[in-house]
Amino acid sequence: MGEEELAVEFGTVAEWTADAVDELGPEYAIVAGCRGSGDPALLDWLAKACGIGPGTSLVDVGAGVGGASAWAAQTYGVRPVLVDPMNEACRSVRRMFELSAVCAAGERLPFVDDQFDVVWCVGVLCTVHEKSVLLRELRRVLRPGGSLGMMVLVAEPSLHSDVPHGNEFPREDELVGLIDDAGFVLRELVEAPIDNVPTEWTQQAEHVDELLEKLHGSDERWLAAQEQAKKMSHLLSTRQVTRRLVHAVKSVGAVS
Numbered sequence: 001m002g003e004e005e006l007a008v009e010f011g012t013v014a015e016w017t018a019d020a021v022d023e024l025g026p027e028y029a030i031v032a033g034c035r036g037s038g039d040p041a042l043l044d045w046l047a048k049a050c051g052i053g054p055g056t057s058l059v060d061v062g063a064g065v066g067g068a069s070a071w072a073a074q075t076y077g078v079r080p081v082l083v084d085p086m087n088e089a090c091r092s093v094r095r096m097f098e099l100s101a102v103c104a105a106g107e108r109l110p111f112v113d114d115q116f117d118v119v120w121c122v123g124v125l126c127t128v129h130e131k132s133v134l135l136r137e138l139r140r141v142l143r144p145g146g147s148l149g150m151m152v153l154v155a156e157p158s159l160h161s162d163v164p165h166g167n168e169f170p171r172e173d174e175l176v177g178l179i180d181d182a183g184f185v186l187r188e189l190v191e192a193p194i195d196n197v198p199t200e201w202t203q204q205a206e207h208v209d210e211l212l213e214k215l216h217g218s219d220e221r222w223l224a225a226q227e228q229a230k231k232m233s234h235l236l237s238t239r240q241v242t243r244r245l246v247h248a249v250k251s252v253g254a255v256s
């Protein structure tokens with residue numbers, strides 16, 4: 001992804017989000033932390049598919065400001081470790097939630113082999129160029145038989161509009177190939193609808209957006225981030241890009 005867009009969208013806005021939660025109250029933290037990719041139905045699907053519970057060791061790679069993991073901690077009692085390359089995102093996680101966040105790229109994770117029961121990677125794959133490197137690294141840190149849960153934005157054949165900077169959406173068949181080549185066995189691949197979000201969740205997200213707009217509406221970094229968000233929401237609402245939920249398990253043995 002272009003360095004500047006990455007820094008604004010996943011860095012500056014992450015910090016602003018934590019500021020907004022300070023002002024609105026902690027009950028806004030999970031929704032604010034899920035801006036963009038997560039909603040309860042999607043996260044519940046991932047948690048159930050991956051068999052998450054209080055004793056599960058979970059790493060959330062590309063966790064952003066941590067809404068997905070914080071939701072899993074609150075709902076399923078898991079204690080996740082969060083990873084994101086953006087310092088501001090990791091700082092915001094620590095401000096908004098009592099969770100540990102490690103600043104690292106998903107392609108070079110600072111963990112030993114076979115360390116985790118479950119790896120999550122939610123809304124990240126399309127922002128990464130070296131997708132097969134990332135997937136192999138996710139596999140490395142997962143124990144044999146452990147679960148990979150992902151939400152992936154995929155390109156539909158109708159895709160023709162401008163895509164937000166730095167996004168390279170795989171087609172569904174490319175995604176299946178990448179998962180297989182990285183040494184996972186695909187268990188489930190389903191579409192996640194975009195219109196299955198509870199009203200209370202949507203209202204909280206709107207309050208966060210209104211406050212961010214009020215505080216930063218004339219800042220060119222906010223305007224640039226909004227431009228990206230507008231492009232993404234157009235792609236989703238016109239089904240040029242759709243969301244896939246993936247559950248795969250780490251195959252036993254080495255990958256060629």
Ligand SMILES: C[S@@+](CC[C@H](N)C(=O)[O-])C[C@H]1O[C@@H](n2cnc3c(N)ncnc32)[C@H](O)[C@@H]1O
Pocket residue numbers: 010033034035036037038061062063064065066067068083084085086089104105106107121122123124127128
């Ligand atoms: C669309 S956000 C999704 C954030 C979060 N998973 C969520 O669902 O709200 C994409 C995240 O991927 C992170 N990211 C970008 N490149 C990455 C990489 N190479 N390795 C790990 N994370 C990356 C970004 O910093 C950003 O936080």
